[in-house]
Amino acid sequence: MAEPPRLELRRLRKAFGAVRVTHDVDLALRAGEVHALIGPNGAGKTTLISQIGGELMPDGGRILLDGHDITRLPAHRRAAAGLARSFQISQIYPEFDVEDNVAMAVQALAPGGLNMWRGARHDARLRTPARAALERVGLAARRQVRAGELAHGEKRQLELAMALALGTSTLLLDEPMAGMSIEESRRMAALLAGLKGRYSILLVEHDMDVVFALADRVTVLVYGEAICTGTPEEVRADARVRAAYLGDG
Numbered sequence: 001m002a003e004p005p006r007l008e009l010r011r012l013r014k015a016f017g018a019v020r021v022t023h024d025v026d027l028a029l030r031a032g033e034v035h036a037l038i039g040p041n042g043a044g045k046t047t048l049i050s051q052i053g054g055e056l057m058p059d060g061g062r063i064l065l066d067g068h069d070i071t072r073l074p075a076h077r078r079a080a081a082g083l084a085r086s087f088q089i090s091q092i093y094p095e096f097d098v099e100d101n102v103a104m105a106v107q108a109l110a111p112g113g114l115n116m117w118r119g120a121r122h123d124a125r126l127r128t129p130a131r132a133a134l135e136r137v138g139l140a141a142r143r144q145v146r147a148g149e150l151a152h153g154e155k156r157q158l159e160l161a162m163a164l165a166l167g168t169s170t171l172l173l174d175e176p177m178a179g180m181s182i183e184e185s186r187r188m189a190a191l192l193a194g195l196k197g198r199y200s201i202l203l204v205e206h207d208m209d210v211v212f213a214l215a216d217r218v219t220v221l222v223y224g225e226a227i228c229t230g231t232p233e234e235v236r237a238d239a240r241v242r243a244a245y246l247g248d249g
Contacts, residue, residue: 004067006031006170006200007052007083012061014047014224021047023224024061027202029170034192034201036211039221040245045204048221049174052202053085054078065170080109084163085172092158094148098139101147102130105162133165137191153184157191170200177207189214212236220245 005028012025021044029035037045050056052063054075063071070078075085093101103126134140137157142150147158156176163171176192177185189210195201196214205211211218212232219229222244228235235241 003031005029005064006066007202008062008064009048009052010062010064012048012051012063013059014044014051014056015059021224022051022058022221025221025224025226027219027226027229029200029202030216031200032197033216034196034203034214036203036205036215036218037221038205038208038211038218038245042223043221044224045221046174049085049172049202049204053083053172076109079166079168082167082169083172084166084168084170086156086159086163086174086176092147092155092162095146097144097146098150098158099127099130099134099143101158102133102161102165103127106130106165109166129165129167130161133161136164137161138187151184153180153187156180156184156188160191164199168199170202171195172202174204175206176203177205177210185210 007029009025009027012022014022025048027035037048039045047056051058054073058071061071062069065078065081065083068081070081070083073081093104096104106126106129131140131143134143137160139154139157139161142154147155150158160176177188180188185207192201192203192214203211203215215232217229218232218235219226220235220241227244228238228241230238
């Protein structure tokens with residue numbers, strides 16, 4: 001019997017007034033896979049990710065995480081259930097050091113949340129997962145640097161560490177390489193390749209070389225509709241995808 005999807009979208013819909021942004025989107029993210037979501041600008045990718053993450057409530061359809069309906073749960077409840085999101089623009093605390101940022105992410109889901117931060121600077125329950133996550137993303141040596149002083153690529157690594165420290169099983173990554181230099185992009189691609197198989201990753205990314213190198217499967221979104229899902233090879237060969245997004249050349 002096939003293992004159920006880690007994350008499943010069923011006929012997800014969202015409109016802003018008369019503008020239909022996502023329309024009856026079906027998508028299944030399998031355990032341990034990298035599933036890329038691609039499409040032209042304005043296709044509805046970020047809106048779809050925002051619905052999954054809980055920042056936007058859908059107008060219709062369902063979102064299932066490990067078989068449980070999370071459609072109406074707020075974002076922090078989804079994070080506690082094992083779903084973490086990164087954004088196009090890094091969401092960090094620039095005035096705190098790198099390790100503090102990750103520790104605060106851990107504490108945000110703990111009883112009492114950030115209200116307990118004053119006495120938590122040496123709490124091993126926060127520091128241990130924070131340091132482990134920083135080691136995983138290659139920032140262990142930078143843990144005492146103020147987050148605002150990090151290079152752009154390092155800030156994206158930090159944001160990923162904050163997600164991993166939560167004990168998440170499913171990652172929503174919205175253009176993790178946006179604004180990166182070539183070297184920073186290579187570093188992030190290698191980092192994501194190292195996470196492959198250990199986490200279920202839904203990846204929105206414009207760099208097609210990265211998408212086709214990392215993804216197990218790809219869904220193409222055009223005008224809010226998923227027009228194709230398949231392996232990178234199947235998507236490359238699909239006539240509808242070539243006409244709508246990849247080009248015929």
